Amino acid sequence: MIRLLHTADLHLGLKFTRGGYAPALSEGLAARRLECLRKLVALAEEQSCGLIVVAGDLFDTPRVPKGLVREAAAALGRFEGIVAVLPGNHDYAQEDDPLWPVFADALGERHHVLRRETPCDLRGQGIPLVLFPGVCGSRHSKTNSVGWVGEALAALDLPPEIRRAGVAHGSLEGLSPDFGGDYFPMMRRELEESGMDVWLLGHTHVRFPDRERFEGERVLFPATPEPDGFDCRHGGHAWIVEIGEDGSVAGESARTGRFRFRTVAKTLAGEAGIEALRGEFGGFDAERDLVKLILSGRLPGELFESRGEWLGELEKAALYLETDHGGLLREITAADIGREYSAGSFPHRLLSGLADDEGDAEALQLAWELVKEARS
Ligand SMILES: [Mn+2]
Known part of the structure; x- marks a missing residue:
């Protein structure tokens, strides 16, 4: 039986300079990605895997700093089994390649950079498996890179006990959003009919x-x-894949991420809503959880005015808090209107009229602000 770790899309070199992160946090987010690679190697060893397959986008661009390229190669190169790394559409292979020759040099000869559309036979290294790489040679492509695989498999005439795995990077119909078909689009059917035991994709x-x-x-x-980032709604995963001697495939997902991006949307009406938020934030980890908080609804004057304080308390429970409270409004009561405007005045009559109409809270809010503005 073959046991391997399948990962992809680590995007080493990704910068976190957008999005309002403090410099120390941006650095922490960026540095963790290399740390994650080391953890993946340790995981593969713990899990007794003989092979690590990186199915593209190990790096965020072909032009990441050489030092990072060497560090990544060194981290993978220390794996006691075999490593196979495929260029993806972010770290695509090219002529005068600035990335992969440097990486391959530092990785060591035991391991493989899958830079050519040619089978990578691991039998000589003690694994009864041949890899068929669909290599990305550009950022975008309307055609995928796996078309050659079926014929190559037939030409190899492999003994039936030797397993075969496709390794490719691109969108899969029905799963990945790729409306223009620009990301090496693959059809499920062509993959299933290619004669591979399994496709390890990224x-x-x-x-x-x-x-x-x-x-x-x-x-x-x-x-x-x-x-x-906040469009990532999971905790980070890798597959531990088993390929049986008969070509059967089974897998187990390993949780591999450190950081967790969470989006919390709440409509508040009073203290209870804020209390519920405190409860939810109580479950967060101040060293791992980054939170985007989207607030809407109406709060009584005092709670609304003190929002800086209770938001500040919530912020302590998270590594990072970004709040959009543009939809959160101050509830305007008859008492507020009476305090600000004398009975019988035009603003008083206008605002009281709107306040009586329960469905018109937004009009009341707007009128309140306009009248206030007109007065100042
Ligand atoms: Mn990609």
Whole structure:
């Protein structure tokens, strides 16, 4: 039986300079990605894997700093088994390649950079497996790189006990958003009919199948192993894949991420809503959880005015808090109107009229602000 770790889309070199992070946090988010690679190697060893497959986008661009390229290669090169790394559409292979020759040099000869559309036979290294790489040679492509695989497999005439795995990077119909078909689009059918026991894919940052364990699936995406932004709604995963001697495939998902990006949307009406938020934030980890908080609704004057304080308390429970409270309004009461305007005055009559009409809270809010503005 072959046991391997399948990962992709680590995007080393990704910068976190957008999005309002403090410099120390941006650095921490960026540095963690290399740390995650080291953890993946340790995980593969713990899990007794003989092979690590990186199915593209190990690096965020072909032009990441050489020092980072060497560090990544050194981290992978220390793996006691075999490593196979495929260029993805972010770290694509090219002529006068600034990336992969440097990486391959530092990685060591035992391991493989899958830079050519040619089978990578691991039998000589003690693994009864041949890899068929669909290499990305550009950022975009309307055609995928796996078309050659079926014929190459037939030409090899492999003994039946030797397993075969496709390794590719790009979108999969029905799973990855790729409306223009610009990301090496692959059809499930062509993958299934290619004669591979399994396809180890990368590109889509979510796990497929989206389960903790599977049996019998032959097309896999591991998800990014380390969450990289608020559009990532999971904790980071890799697959531990087993290929049986008969070509059967089973897998188990490993949780690999450190950071967790969470989006919390709440409509508040009073103290109870804020209390519920405190409860939810109580479950967060101040060293790992980055939170985007979207607030709407209406709060009584005092709670609304003190929002800086209670938001400040919530902020302590998270590593990072970004709040959008543009939809949160101050509830305007009859007492507020009476305090600000004398009975019988035009503003008093206008605002009281709107306040009586329960469905018109937004009009009341608008009128309140306009009248206030007109007065100042
Ligand atoms: Mn990609």
